[in-house]
Structures are given as C-alpha cells and as structure tokens.
Amino acid sequence: MDPNRHNNLLFVLNPIAGDIEKEDLKEDIDGICSEHTINYEIFTTTGENDKQELERRLRQKKYDAVYAIGGDGTVSLVASVLIGTDTPLGIIPLGSGNGLSKDLDIPQDTEEAMQLIAHHVVRSIDTITLNGKRSIHLSDLGFNALVVKRFSEGDTRGSGSYAWIALQEYLGYEPKHYRIETDADTFEGKAFMVTVANANAWGSNASINPDGILNDGRFEICLIEPFPKAASLGILYKLYTDSIDTSVYTKILKCRKATIYNPDREVMHIDGEPVETAEKIEVEMHPKSLKVILPVPETDH
Numbered sequence: 213m214d215p216n217r218h219n220n221l222l223f224v225l226n227p228i229a230g231d232i233e234k235e236d237l238k239e240d241i242d243g244i245c246s247e248h249t250i251n252y253e254i255f256t257t258t259g260e261n262d263k264q265e266l267e268r269r270l271r272q273k274k275y276d277a278v279y280a281i282g283g284d285g286t287v288s289l290v291a292s293v294l295i296g297t298d299t300p301l302g303i304i305p306l307g308s309g310n311g312l313s314k315d316l317d318i319p320q321d322t323e324e325a326m327q328l329i330a331h332h333v334v335r336s337i338d339t340i341t342l343n344g345k346r347s348i349h350l351s352d353l354g355f356n357a358l359v360v361k362r363f364s365e366g367d368t369r370g371s372g373s374y375a376w377i378a379l380q381e382y383l384g385y386e387p388k389h390y391r392i393e394t395d396a397d398t399f400e401g402k403a404f405m406v407t408v409a410n411a412n413a414w415g416s417n418a419s420i421n422p423d424g425i426l427n428d429g430r431f432e433i434c435l436i437e438p439f440p441k442a443a444s445l446g447i448l449y450k451l452y453t454d455s456i457d458t459s460v461y462t463k464i465l466k467c468r469k470a471t472i473y474n475p476d477r478e479v480m481h482i483d484g485e486p487v488e489t490a491e492k493i494e495v496e497m498h499p500k501s502l503k504v505i506l507p508v509p510e511t512d513h
C-alpha cells in the first residue's frame with residue numbers, strides 16, 4: 213500500500229484568514245476528496261478555544277493528516293497539536309501572512325496547493341521550544357515583536373497597517389540589552405531585535421535567516437545590532453533580497469541550544485503570536501519532530 217495514500221483527512225479552516233471568502237473552497241475540497249475516495253471532515257475555527265476543540269477531535273478519531281487552511285496563525289495552531297505525533301501537517305495557504313508555507317515551497321496558488329491532498333511526499337522538520345512553548349517558524353524579541361504586539365492590539369489588518377505601525381514605532385525605538393549563551397557562542401550587548409529562527413522568512417517575504425534549513429537539527433539566533441538611522445534603508449533592502457547575513461549590523465549564531473537573558477523584559481512573540489515575556493528564555497531544538505506534507509520533488513516524478 214502507498215504509505216503516502218491518505219484515507220481520512222481533517223481540514224482546519226479559518227474563515228476570516230486573509231479576508232478571503234472560503235465557501236467555494238469547501239466544494240473544491242469535496243470534489244478532490246470524492247475523486248480520490250478520501251473521507252474528510254472540516255473543522256471551522258471560531259477564534260475561541262480552537263486548540264482545545266482540535267485536541268478533542270484528534271483524541272476521538274485518528275486522521276491520516278490534518279490540513280491547515282489559513283495563514284501562519286492557523287498553521288501554528290494545527291502544528292502545535294501535531295508536533296511529536298505521527299500525523300502530518302498539510303498547508304493550504306490562505307492568510308495575509310503565509311511564511312512557513314513559503315519556506316516549505318508549498319504552492320501559494322490555492323488550486324495548486326489543493327493538489328497536495330492527492331499527490332505529495334511526507335517529510336519531517338525540526339521544531340523548537342522557547343521556555344517550553346512550541347515554535348516552528350520565527351520568534352522575536354525587540355523591535356519586530358513590539359510591532360507584532362501593537363498590530364495584534366489594534367483592529368486593523370493587512371500589510372499596509374503593519375508597515376504603518378512599524379514606521380511609527382521605529383522613530384522612537386531604543387535597542388535593548390541581551391546576553392545570549394549558545395552551545396557554540398556567547399553574545400552580550402544591545403540589539404535592535406533578536407530573532408530565534410527555525411525557518412527563513414516572515415510572511416511578508418523579508419528574510420531574516422536566508423541560510424536556515426528546516427531539518428538540519430540546528431536553529432539560528434539572528435541579531436540586528438544598533439545601527440544609525442542612515443543605514444535603515446540598506447538593512448530593509450537586504451531583508452527583502454535574501455542578503456541580510458551580509459550586513460555589518462547583523463550577527464547569526466547557529467546552535468542546538470541557547471539561553472537568552474532579557475534583563476529589560478523586552479516583549480516577544482512566538483510564530484507571530486505575542487506571548488508573555490521572561491527575563492530568561494531557554495531555547496531547545498527538537499529535531500525532525502513534525503511531519504509535513506510537501507510537493508513531490510521534480511526528481512521523483
């Protein structure tokens with residue numbers, strides 16, 4: 213029997229993600245699943261207790277895979293319950309930010325991504341924890357985390373309002389002090405932001421960690437050190453051209469384990485969700501702990 217053949221699927225559909233109407237998508241799912249005789253259920257998220265409800269459903273029934281239909285928030289929700297299990301995570305990207313799906317080379321076109329339901333390979337990727345909280349993508353302390361916090365407190369959505377908040381915060385932002393001890397390096401000093409990166413790029417396509425690999429058993433701590441205002445456009449350019457690692461204001465610490473001391477208790481987020489900060493953050497690697505559904509590589513055709 214084909215080990216990649218899935219007979220029972222759960223789709224976790226976020227109806228508001230990306231401000232995109234998803235009723236037609238339900239018909240498309242039905243079409244593909246009927247064609248390939250796959251049983252399926254759809255769980256539509258409500259924004260309240262979705263994780264508990266998902267855990268309850270997964271306890272009740274064994275699914276061969278669970279697909280997240282939405283943005284990075286929906287992907288993180290589904291991943292958080294699948295890490296450490298045998299059930300793979302599929303992604304149909306339909307949010308305003310689709311960072312992890314881009315780093316995994318999942319088609320951004322919905323119709324193409326839907327083809328993964330019937331034709332795919334399953335691979336394992338690394339995940340990390342920050343003080344025990346799971347992360348599959350990118351987490352920050354510092355400037356970007358502050359922007360994520362302000363954005364989540366506001367009632368506007370979309371990349372335009374994100375950029376506007378970033379500009380307002382940037383004008384008055386003071387870099388904070390950190391001490392970072394990894395199994396390979398130590399850093400102590402001020403930083404504009406500190407990113408704990410399992411992957412490469414945020415949903416906006418700005419790449420903080422161009423050389424990060426999702427299954428190499430290591431993660432990167434990417435620091436942007438204090439820089440003069442005149443350098444800001446150059447840094448932004450490098451972020452959007454996969455070359456931030458060549459900036460004189462950046463440092464990348466590659467490691468398997470790290471402790472971040474955050475005496476200023478600067479704010480932080482994990483995979484885009486603001487979380488309570490801490491003065492000491494233990495970062496641990498969990499190699500190949502999440503199975504993901506990926507397009508069949510060209511060489512396997």
Ligand SMILES: Nc1ncnc2c1ncn2[C@@H]1O[C@H](COP(=O)(O)OP(=O)(O)OP(=O)(O)O)[C@@H](O)[C@H]1O
Pocket residue numbers: 226227228229230231257258259260282283284285286287306307308309310369370
């Ligand atoms: N039915 C719902 N009504 C309102 N909010 C919901 C609903 N379902 C999920 N959510 C919220 O959607 C957010 C996740 O959205 P996701 O990241 O997948 O899409 P997105 O369009 O990229 O969102 P964002 O622009 O906020 O990043 C979570 O905050 C979750 O609580």
